[in-house]
Each structure stands twice: as structure tokens, then as C-alpha cells.
Amino acid sequence: MTEAVAARQAALDFGRTRSRTATWLKRCSVAAGLTLLAGCNTLLPSGGRRPPPRTDSAPVSAPAPTENVVSADDSRHKIALLLPTSGENADIGQSIANATTLALLDINASNIRMTTYDTARDPRGAAQRAVADGNSLILGPLLGDNVVTVAGVAQQRNVPIISFSNDSGVAGRNVFILGHLPSQSIDRVVRYAVNHGKKRIAGLVPQNVYGQRATGSLTSAVRAAGGTLTAIQPYDRTSQSVDAATKALAQAGPYDAVLIADTGRAAMAAAPLLRRNGAGTAQFLGTELWNTESALAGSIPMRGAIFASVSDDLYRQYAQKYQTRFGKMPFRLSSLGYDAVLLVANIAKDWRVGTPFPVQRLTDPQGFIGIDGSFRLLPNGLNQRNLEVQEVEDGKFVPIDPAPRGF
Numbered sequence: 116m117t118e119a120v121a122a123r124q125a126a127l128d129f130g131r132t133r134s135r136t137a138t139w140l141k142r143c144s145v146a147a148g149l150t151l152l153a154g155c156n157t158l159l160p161s162g163g164r165r166p167p168p169r170t171d172s173a174p175v176s177a178p179a180p181t182e183n184v185v186s187a188d189d190s191r192h193k194i195a196l197l198l199p200t201s202g203e204n205a206d207i208g209q210s211i212a213n214a215t216t217l218a219l220l221d222i223n224a225s226n227i228r229m230t231t232y233d234t235a236r237d238p239r240g241a242a243q244r245a246v247a248d249g250n251s252l253i254l255g256p257l258l259g260d261n262v263v264t265v266a267g268v269a270q271q272r273n274v275p276i277i278s279f280s281n282d283s284g285v286a287g288r289n290v291f292i293l294g295h296l297p298s299q300s301i302d303r304v305v306r307y308a309v310n311h312g313k314k315r316i317a318g319l320v321p322q323n324v325y326g327q328r329a330t331g332s333l334t335s336a337v338r339a340a341g342g343t344l345t346a347i348q349p350y351d352r353t354s355q356s357v358d359a360a361t362k363a364l365a366q367a368g369p370y371d372a373v374l375i376a377d378t379g380r381a382a383m384a385a386a387p388l389l390r391r392n393g394a395g396t397a398q399f400l401g402t403e404l405w406n407t408e409s410a411l412a413g414s415i416p417m418r419g420a421i422f423a424s425v426s427d428d429l430y431r432q433y434a435q436k437y438q439t440r441f442g443k444m445p446f447r448l449s450s451l452g453y454d455a456v457l458l459v460a461n462i463a464k465d466w467r468v469g470t471p472f473p474v475q476r477l478t479d480p481q482g483f484i485g486i487d488g489s490f491r492l493l494p495n496g497l498n499q500r501n502l503e504v505q506e507v508e509d510g511k512f513v514p515i516d517p518a519p520r521g522f
Contacts, residue, residue, distance in 0.1 A: 191228040192463055195245035197255035197265060202235035208257060210445045211279060211452035215254070217437060218456035226463055229456075234261050242268035250274065252472045254455050259285050266290050275474045277458070279451045286496030289474055293451045293498060295425060297325065298332040300403040301374065303423035303502045305336035307516055308372045313398055317370035318347035319360055319385060321377050329376035329402070345370045357385050358392065365393025372398040379408025386416035406505075406512070407447045413510045423502040425487040426518055433486050454485030482522050491522055
């Protein structure tokens, strides 16, 4: 993944405007090769009721990025998928769309009709068409500012939204966000660091909305963990700015660990400057953004760095299935699309066709389990995920503290 694409994927929302059943986790296998977990409310296909779709055929090309045409259909739930399938974010949008297709095939969701609407040029128009076509639920959109636009249309018709955004500012009033929230990854990694002796924490944040949110999250996380925040320095991603920011951190006083709240590639660029300018043996901490940068695993200056993220155990198997069907690897964000479909399909078992989507089912306090592990949606529209802590070691990310099981 190029730096430009990685940065775009990492900052899709924050770089734009605003934005038991009582069974615990256990593993079993699916003939298609996808390991699943059973626990909380398990979304992953069980594999026991039907054979999985074939994956030994030639790769299937993704459909052209055009909108589907909705025909009269009173026997299935109509779900709208709003994504950028053209324009600068088309690659990410199409990857999520492919993931929803894969999920529908995996679970044989014959009671769901999903229609894709392109949000690249006119998100409001896409939302208006989706509502006019009689869709009872919207999955998407991707960008935080688009969520605001789409919600303005959907809320007039009481159509709930499950967005792939990670912008907490757009959640609420039947708008739920599935994106991985930086505040949660920052809190998790800071708590781990402080509990393991890294009491004095510094922060290096980009001068953008993501950096602003990270600043607030870091301040709260350090305080809650009982640590000391020595300093937070912003930078504009130029080498001169990063150099000056790292020097300012050292001048503010010694620190045991420093959070680099940026992409993995940006962290790799900052690491040598931090060491040269007074970081000493301080540990580098990261956010969920690092999980999308494979090159970081092989970076010598980053060895020993830690970050909090969703587990990749199930994602790796999902990615292999995706590659077999579509002939290329998915974007890391695409798992949100897969899990969104499984979440809706799980609810659709008891949802009568022609009635409003039962929004209250989304906020089951037991939570759900999908490709990205256990999560739950909250009444305020935010999500809560159980994250693991991973360490950069010799070319790979090694889990060193597993995600909690259940809520």
C-alpha cells in the first residue's frame, strides 16, 4: 500500500469535516476455511447448515462501480449500501462493497436485497434515491461529512444508518458508527504502558482533526491510567516540523513512552528523529492506524513499539477468501462491511419484511462477534470494541495482551 493510499485510508473521516446468549468464545472450523467464534451474539457463519460458496474457481472480478436498479420485491428486506464506488476513494469503497457481497454469499442471505449507491459525487442524492427506493436501513456511508449529509435525508424518513465512519462526532439519533475509534485504541495502549511501568507519557500528533481528537484522548487516557502527561507536540508532517516537535518533547522533560498518533509510515519517519533528539529508550506507542501498515513490522527503529488494535486472527482467513474470490487483497477497512452484513442478517432472522428495522436490537448489551472480534453498539451511536495490544517484533506484529472476552 502506498503512503498516499495508507494515509487516505487512515484518515478518511478525521481528515474531513466533523464529523449471552450465554456461550463464550470458542473456535470451530468452516469448510470454506474461515475459523469462527461462538459467543456473545455470534455473527460469523456456523457452516453447519449448508456448504459454503466455492472458492476453488477462478477469481471473480468485482462488479463495475455502477448503481444497481431496484425492482419491486416484497419478499426481502431492502438494504441500501452507500459507498464511494468512483472517485478518489473508489478503491476503498469497492473493497467494502466486495466484502458485503462475500458476507451475503457466506450466509446465503436470501431474505436480504442490497443495493449500492455511489456517494462520490452526490451523497445527498444517493441518500434520496436510497430512501425513495424503499430501503429500510442504510449501511454506510464511509466519510464523516457524508454521514452528516445522508443522515439529514434518512432521519426524515426514520431510516437508521450503520456507518463505516470512525468519526464520533457524527454518531447519534439512529446513526451508528462501526469504524475503529482512535480514542479506544489510545486508552488501551496507554493503560497497558502505564501498568507496565511507563508512567511518564508524551505525545506526538499531526496537525489535523485526527490529531486534535488524539490530543484529547491521550490527555484523558493518561489521567485515567494514573500516569503523567509530560507534553504533547503537534507537527505538520514535514521533516523540519517533526524534528522541531521531537526536540520540544525532550525539552519539556524526560518521558518513558511517547504516543505517535499517526499512520505507521509517519511513525517510521518520526522514530529516528525521536531517538536522535532525546527520546532515549522511551517506548513508542501507536494507535489502530498502525495495523494497516505492513512495512512497519519490519522497521528496525520500531522494534519494541506497541499499539492497540482489533485482532487479525480472523481477518487473515477472511482476507484469503476475499483474494480467492476477487483476485486481490482487501483493504483492512473492508471487514467493517462484512461484519455489518452479518449483524443485519442476524437481526433479520426475526425481522418481518415490510416493517421498520428494529433499531433497538443493535444495542444489545451482550454485544456481537465478527471478523474484528467482539464489539457492541451503544445507544449514543458509538461502538465499543475489545482490543488487543500488539508489539512490533522481527517483521511481524505479535499479540502481547489479548483482547478481553465479552463485556
